[in-house]
Structure formats: structure tokens, C-alpha cells
Amino acid sequence: QVQLVQSGAEVKKPGASVKVSCKASEYTFTGYFIQWVRQAPGQGLEWMGWINPNNGGTYYAQKFQGRVTMARDTSISTAYMELSRLRSDDTAAYYCATGGHYFDYWGQGTLVTVSS
Amino acid sequence: QAVVTQEPSLTVSPGGTVTLTCGSSTGAVTSGHYPYWFQQKPGQAPRTLIYDTNNKHSWTPARFSGSLLGGKAALTLSGAQPEDEAEYYCLVSHSGARVFGGGTKLTVL
Numbered sequence: 001q002v003q004l005v006q007s008g009a010e011v012k013k014p015g016a017s018v019k020v021s022c023k024a025s026e027y028t029f030t031g032y033f034i035q036w037v038r039q040a041p042g043q044g045l046e047w048m049g050w051i052n053p054n055n056g057g058t059y060y061a062q063k064f065q066g067r068v069t070m071a072r073d074t075s076i077s078t079a080y081m082e083l084s085r086l087r088s089d090d091t092a093a094y095y096c097a098t099g100g101h102y103f104d105y106w107g108q109g110t111l112v113t114v115s116s
Numbered sequence: 117q118a119v120v121t122q123e124p125s126l127t128v129s130p131g132g133t134v135t136l137t138c139g140s141s142t143g144a145v146t147s148g149h150y151p152y153w154f155q156q157k158p159g160q161a162p163r164t165l166i167y168d169t170n171n172k173h174s175w176t177p178a179r180f181s182g183s184l185l186g187g188k189a190a191l192t193l194s195g196a197q198p199e200d201e202a203e204y205y206c207l208v209s210h211s212g213a214r215v216f217g218g219g220t221k222l223t224v225l
Contacts, residue, residue, distance in 0.1 A: 035214075037162075045154070045162065045205050047214040059212055062117060095161055103152060103207070104173065106161040 002027045004096050004107035011113045017084040020110045022096035029077035030054040032099055036070065036081045038092040039109075046092075050102075051079055086114045118142045118210045122217040127225055128196045136220045137188040138206030144187035149208040151189035153182055156203045156219075165204075166191060196224050 007021040022034060036048040049060035051070040058070045069082045079096060093109040119141040128134035138151060145151060153166040164173060166182035169189065179195045189206055201224040206217040 037216075044219045045156075045207075045216040047207070047216055061213060099164075101164070101167040101171075101173075103154070103162075103164050103167070106163070109161055 002099065002105040004098060004105055006094075006096060006107040006110045009111040009113070011115065012086050014087055014114055014116055016086050016114075017082060018086060018112050019080055019082040020094050020096075020112070022079045022081070022107050024077045024079070024098065029072075030074060033102060034070075034072070034079040035097045035102055036068075037095045037097060039095070040089070040092040043092075048081070048094075053079060083112075086112075088114050090114050117213065118208070118215050120206065120208055120215045120217040122204075122206060122220045124218070125221045125223065127223045128193065128200075130196055130198060130224055132196050133192065133194045134196065134222065135185070136191045136193075136204055136206075136222070137185065138190070138208065138217050139188045140208060140210075140215075142210065145184065145189045145208055147184065149189070149210065151182070152207040153180075153189075153191045154205045154207065155200075156205065162205065193222075198224050200224055 003025045005023045010018050030053045033050045035050045038046050051058045053072045072079045091114045093111050095109045096107040097103045099105045121139045147169050150168050154162040156162040165176045170182040181192050183190045204220045
């Protein structure tokens with residue numbers, strides 16, 4: 001069964017950066033894109049972008065361009081999402097997702113809190 | 117960027133049928149927008165129910181079905197169960213980008 005295990009909760013100050021990891025197992029890591037989605041407390045889902053682990057290609061939602069970087073390390077089957085210049089409204093649970101139909105399997109989520 | 121709209125809330129009786137819809141500010145939603153439907157319960161990650169308009173995963177209960185209806189993507193629940201009470205999100209593709217709808221809170225009552 002495909003598994004995505006994300007890194008633990010983070011607390012950051014405004015203006016800082018955060019890097020969330022997503023470790024994949026039980027499938028060929030380079031076979032499926034990794035999507036990133038976030039959800040502010042009590043709010044809806046927001047798509048952030050994807051990375052192709054096979055070649056490192058990325059596509060970012062317009063809202064996050066210039067602030068987000070998605071990367072991967074194929075040697076350890078792990079994808080990363082780094083968000084810079086954090087603001088209080090970046091407080092959210094961040095999810096990775098993958099699968100042959102892009103969103104089949106989800107990580108458990110990583111809560112990022114931005115607070116001074 | 118397109119705005120994707122869903123009913124904010126709906127209520128269905130146990131055993132009843134309800135249809136959730138997903139519209140786009142850019143016009144009709146078609147199969148070319150590859151609509152998805154997700155279910156999310158409190159404190160849990162989302163779970164995909166439907167992909168590419170009407171395709172189900174192995175874990176999707178048979179009572180859920182996806183379609184296109186009147187220029188929108190639609191999720192129909194036939195024979196609602198108490199465990200179907202949740203938030204439902206649609207997702208559509210627009211020129212490579214993906215956009216979520218605002219979600220529909222479904223109450224089974």
C-alpha cells in the first residue's frame with residue numbers, strides 16, 4: 001500500500017521559511033507526481049503545485065510563484081516543499097498527495113504555524 | 117485564475133439522494149477539466165472518491181457517482197448513510213493548474 005509520511009509540526013516567525021518533507025514508500029517514487037495542497041484552519045483546500053520526481057520538473061500555482069520551491073531526493077524517496085517569507089495567513093496544514101491519478105494517496109499533513 | 121463554486125451546505129435524509137455540483141467561472145465544466153471529488157472528515161486528510169469526472173477508486177462506496185450535469189461537475193450520493201456526513205471538495209484542471217472548489221458541508225439528518 002502506498003504510504004506518504006510527512007515531517008512534524010513547525011512553528012515559525014513571520015518572514016522565515018519552512019521546509020516540509022514527504023517520504024514515500026511501497027511504490028516506485030519516480031513513477032508518480034507529488035502534489036502539494038494546504039488547508040488553513042477551518043478553511044477549504046488550496047492546491048499549491050506539483051513536482052515530477054522523475055526529472056524534478058515543477059509547476060506552481062500562480063499565487064505561490066516566487067515563494068515556493070518543490071524539490072525531491074530520489075535516493076531517499078522524499079519530496080520537499082519549502083515556503084519562504086512566511087506570513088500569518090500561511091498558517092495551515094500542508095499535505096502531499098500522489099498516485100496514478102495524482103491524488104490517490106495522501107500524507108497525514110504537517111501543521112505549520114506562523115506566529116510572532 | 118478560475119473560481120470554482122460549490123453549494124456551501126446541503127442536507128440529506130438517511131437513505132435519501134443528494135447531488136452536489138461544481139461550477140467554474142470560466143464556463144461549463146467538461147471532461148477536459150478532469151474533475152475530482154474528495155471527501156474530508158474532521159481531523160482527517162482528504163480522500164479521493166471520484167477522478168476524471170466519473171471514475172471510482174476501489175475504496176469508493178458504490179452509492180457515490182460522478183457525472184456532468186448542466187455545465188457543472190456533479191457528485192450524486194444515492195442512499196445516504198450517517199458516515200457520509202463530511203465536507204466534499206471538487207477539483208478541476210485549468211490549463212495545467214488545479215483549482216479546488218470552496219467545499220460543501222453535507223449533513224445527513
